[in-house]
Amino acid sequence: MSKVYLIGAGPGAADLLTLRAARLLAEKAEIVLADDLVSDEILAMVRPDARVLKVGKRGGKASTAQGFIHRLMVRYARRGKCVLRLKGGDPFVFGRGGEEVEALAAAGIEAEVVPGLTAGISVPAAVGIPVTHRAYTQGVTLVTGTSGEGCDEPNWRALAQGGTTLVIYMGLSRVLNIVARLIAAGLPPDTPAAAIASGTLPGQRHVKATLADLPARVSAEGLASPAIIVVGEVAALAVATVSSPDISARILAA
Template sequence: MSKVYLIGAGPGAGDLLTLRAARILADEAEVVLADELVSAEVLSLVRSQARILKVGKRGGKASTPQAFIERLMLRYARQGRTVVRLKGGDPFMFGRGGEELLTLRAAGFEAEVVSGLTAGIAVPATLGIPVTHRGLAAGVTFVTARAGTQGSPEPDWAALAKTGTTLVIYMGLARLGEITRELLAAGLAPHTPAAVIAQGCQPEQQQVITTLVELPEAAGLPAPAIIVIGAVVSLAQADRLSGLAGLTSLDNPLRHAA
């Protein structure tokens, strides 16, 4: 009897995978459909008898069509295999896991979702940045900057600027200049602390700690990257930054404002 899992692989490092996800990969998986952002360290945990199919999807690059991925899931499920759809981060955080779940249900298959640690929380934490903090941010808003695909609307940057929450932006590296202009035009203060963290939770992680008005200067960092905008960025810890590769800026006086 077939079994389908939608598993979140976490932000990259193998030891940030959940114990449940690691057990399924090691003991049950027969076919694994893995996204490009799933690290080699995580894939090394898959049982040797399993077939791993890389169905990479990256913005701005040639990608496996979503419809084809869903057809593959159904094909192997109908063969009675234990199928794992393995996605970076969490399946339900900009991972299209909801679409895949609905496709499986429509075909008569139930899937078990195994949540993963999303990069929007884990990656800022590597620098000691909490996405919420008493007195600085009573909430956090996660948003993707990829607009206009599959009917996705453009984020309402003006509304987001007025929320008073930490903004955590996925897939926004190529639009840093535009995002900055929109948020400044909406009234967000130019000196608002901001960070761009690239290749988070990996040995090659790089980061820029800066202010909103200077945020476009980080556009040269490699993808994938997480953007964090809000007072909580002022809590970034110098000792954590010193052990990481890449460009950093800690001369921002707002860093000590908290």
């Protein structure tokens, strides 16, 4: 029986993958179970004779049942295959990595986690937003903008009063509702805010606004998921435009 690697693929750009992840993909992979958010550029780094199965789950689209993913991991590990479970960002940040480690443990299979850069920190950074900054905030809170499927609605009132930068994952489709709740809970409408879509990828786009204006700006600019929303003083530090980094193409061509 082989162990299963739960690997964080980072926010998208292949050169933001960790060296450990790149080595496992290129040298050890036999079965790769990949999420939708893992970029094609990263999948191209998988050993050519490995079998890649896309088991993605994107909000609003048909998705692979979590239990089925557990069964696939267990089945291939029991056959002695080296299984790489490849996830966007970090496996343990809104990535169901905890559930997958539990499922593997219940089946008596060892899991090794390879952390990745989580979108909530790396994507704001890609447009110049530091999620903490001593002059503006004492901390950062990572929160999901969606509820359901066993998750409670975040406590927006407590979050509005917490005084930290809010980094909201999976919130774009509910941005109007989230903004209304935060303002109703006392966050000033002129609080700086930003939304960044497809961060670190070639299609990266962002808007910089006030909290009250954010939904209209997101809609006017046609931003689409995946996106990260940042609320707090640090969002004002977002640059207006970003020149696209070309380092990724150069590394892969080398």
